[in-house]
Amino acid sequence: GENVEQHPSTLSVQEGDSAVIKCTYSDSASNYFPWYKQELGKGPQLIIDIRSNVGEKKDQRIAVTLNKTAKHFSLHITETQPEDSAVYFCAAFSGNTPLVFGKGTRLSVIA
């Protein structure tokens, strides 16, 4: 089955700097890659996603890239702000099974 590895597990950046979180997946049939943000005391919330027919997608300060050949995808957050501090999860989906999540990255943005 699918296996998703996520790195780093923790990340600290200065406010205004960029943050990058990377994930790899194992199942070449996976075709949908969402990213979730989990704030303290809340459930994960979808913030951006990318499908396998697209290499990059942007939404304001957030962007996701996908390299199907290498089976990895990344989340990029630019001009980080304190409210970006949260746990971020990547996931992969192949259409036949539920989403498989990475173990999460705790991002701390230091003001």
Next chain:
Amino acid sequence: DAGVIQSPRHEVTEMGQEVTLRCKPISGHDYLFWYRQTMMRGLELLIYFNNNVPIDDSGMPEDRFSAKMPNASFSTLKIQPSEPRDSAVYFCASRKGQGANSPLHFGNGTRLTVT
């Protein structure tokens, strides 16, 4: 829409007691998932339902865990008897369909502490 609603938000119980967690999915969603979140293991899928029917319960850790979905708007996860190692945050999530155009929506979880 109120989103996925879970109750209670917090549950503290003694080892050996029965625990029941509740979930109301988003109206119209036909898939419902139960996850457990711990620091060590991250988000683990326990079981999921499609149209109220359990599809895959291979993630349920032991026979002490059981889940039901008696109708499209309600599901329960029961632990009997509970043990300290069951302490975790339990999330319910729902989606409409299984395709890539069907985002997964999570509730805010139930934090379970078993002493």
